[in-house]
Amino acid sequence: MNKVSNKITGALGEEIASKYLQNLGYKILERNFHYSRYSEIDIIAKEKDSIVFVEVKTRKTKFFGHPLEAITQKKLENIYKAAMFYLQTTNETYKNYRIDVISILGADNYEMEHIKNISTF
Numbered sequence: 001m002n003k004v005s006n007k008i009t010g011a012l013g014e015e016i017a018s019k020y021l022q023n024l025g026y027k028i029l030e031r032n033f034h035y036s037r038y039s040e041i042d043i044i045a046k047e048k049d050s051i052v053f054v055e056v057k058t059r060k061t062k063f064f065g066h067p068l069e070a071i072t073q074k075k076l077e078n079i080y081k082a083a084m085f086y087l088q089t090t091n092e093t094y095k096n097y098r099i100d101v102i103s104i105l106g107a108d109n110y111e112m113e114h115i116k117n118i119s120t121f
Contacts, residue, residue, distance in 0.1 A: 013058025014042050017102040020112065021045050026052065035082030044086060050096040053083045055118075058104040067103035071118070 018028055021043065029051070030044040043054035055075070057067035079099055087097065098117040105111045 009058050009060060010056070013102075013104040014056045016058075016104055016110070016112070017054065017056045018043055020102070020114070021054070030086075033082065033086060035078075035085050039078035039082040041079060041082050041086070046094075049094060050098065051087070051092075051094040052098055052100050053079060053086075054100045054102060055079055056102045056104070060107050062105065067105055068101065068113070068115075071101055076118070 014031065018031065022028060024047075026045040026047045028043060028045050031042065033041040033044055035041070041053050042056040043052075045052045045054060055071065057070050059065075059067045076099065083097065083099065087094075101115045101118045103113045103115075
């Protein structure tokens with residue numbers, strides 16, 4: 001799979017995840033928030049009095065493994081650093097914050113899994 005195809009698949013997954021979260025009552029605050037060359041948060045959302053940093057992993061097939069297998073400790077550390085930076089630069093205050101992961105597997109008839117609070121701050 002080439003980089004362009006991966007970007008399209010990733011963007012589609014992020015769109016699906018954003019709509020899913022909005023349907024649950026989340027307010028999308030940011031998408032593709034860049035902290036550094038190595039760290040990006042796919043979706044930053046507000047759920048009641050919590051801010052949620054969401055990593056979205058999308059795969060068309062399991063050929064290269066399940067999407068959740070791509071969430072490494074290093075990836076979580078980078079998301080955490082970006083989340084801390086975001087919290088320091090925003091004027092809002094939140095009671096709680098967490099990191100969630102949404103995995104999307106498949107193309108047209110996809111399976112989605114939402115894991116809340118994958119990493120405790």
